[in-house]
Amino acid sequence: MSPVRGGVFADVVETQRIPTLVRLAPNLYALTYRLMKMVPARHILRRAAASGRLDRGTTVVETTSGTFGLALAMQCAIDGRDLVLVGDPVIDARLHRQLADLGAMVEIVHHRAAVGGYQATRLARLAEIQAELPNTFCPEQYANPDNPASYAMVAELLTDRLGQIDCLVGPVGSGGSMCGTTRYLRQSNPDLVSVGIDAHRSVLFGQPDGPRVLRGLGNSLRPGNLDHTQFDEVHWVTEADVFHATRRLHQAHALFMGPTSGASYLVGSWWAGAHPDALTVIVLPDEGYRYHDTVYDDAWLAGYGRETPPAPRTVRGPGEADRSWCRLAWRRRSLAEVTAGSHLIEASG
Incomplete structure (x- = not known):
């Protein structure tokens, strides 16, 4: 780029x-x-890079079915970073195309957990992806201060x-x-x-x-x-x-x-x-x-x-x-x- x-x-x-x-x-x-989600996405990724938690070989991974994923995809496209998103069927076709066009890999889960719904299923799959990849960083929008x-x-x-x-x-x-x-x-x-x-x-x-x-x-x-x-x-x-x-x-x-x-x-x-x-x-x-x-x-x-x-x-x-x-x-x-x-x-x- x-x-x-x-x-x-x-x-x-x-x-x-x-x-x-x-x-x-x-x-x-x-x-x-x-x-709006560009505010935390940009801040979280920049803070992680400055602290050494996010280097050039690190894949960004996150669970999202909305605009936080779009914000991450935009920022990662600019920074030249790999991005994997775990979402659910609420991701509509237009958003899915936009995320893919920005270079994000999007995985959709279809099982709704009895406790926690799609969110719990997405978090479980996210943990599996992190175990499969050698070096990842998760922005964790729900818990990251x-x-x-x-x-x-x-x-x-x-x-x-x-x-x-x-x-x-x-x-x-x-x-x-x-x-x-x-x-x-x-x-x-x-x-x-x-x-x-x-x-x-x-x-x-x-x-x-x-x-x-x-x-x-x-x-x-x-x-x-x-x-x-x-x-x-x-x-x-x-x-x-x-x-x-x-x-x-x-x-x-x-x-x-x-x-x-x-x-x-x-x-x-x-x-x-x-x-x-x-x-x-x-x-x-x-x-x-x-x-x-x-x-x-x-x-x-x-x-x-x-x-x-x-x-x-x-x-x-x-x-x-x-x-x-x-x-x-x-x-x-x-x-x-x-x-x-x-x-x-x-x-x-």
């Missing part, structure tokens, strides 16, 4: 990594990424552009972006309210695992980077609410984003409306080009044709959050504290 070609692609990656701030309402801003640490840059950008922020709203998957950005923002504003968004049938905030339509938020395993004590409030959202909110975001603000961004817009616009004196920022993780044939197709969306409720239903614990848009005052507690409190409520109720 020539220096000129590498330099051009490095600039392209930088445009994916640095978010743009867009004002949606007097007290509501969107932190808009082209590809360099993931949340990478968002210090984002917190600095927000503070420089907006000053004090009162509320940050965003989806939770690996825990890196929301926990990392919240942690660094609270260094200057300890009163910042952090609102996390999860999917129903995700284990992240205390619900039992189950099949999920939404991708990019929720998980079948609890990642090490998820610090529950960072969150003041948690919302569980349905796919119908999220898909329709994604379209409203596009129609009202010309922001062509994916469903995780729609989830942020749904919850964040409600929160900003309920707190007109607070400056709210919502996280929009990636663009909508993977969803031309789904969310942005009217016939497909008609299958989710119900009105979105104007506000969430407040619940007292994860077990009360049914298949509707629900909100729980988390109050920076651990998961054990929240679930213990829920059991006390159930016993007394």
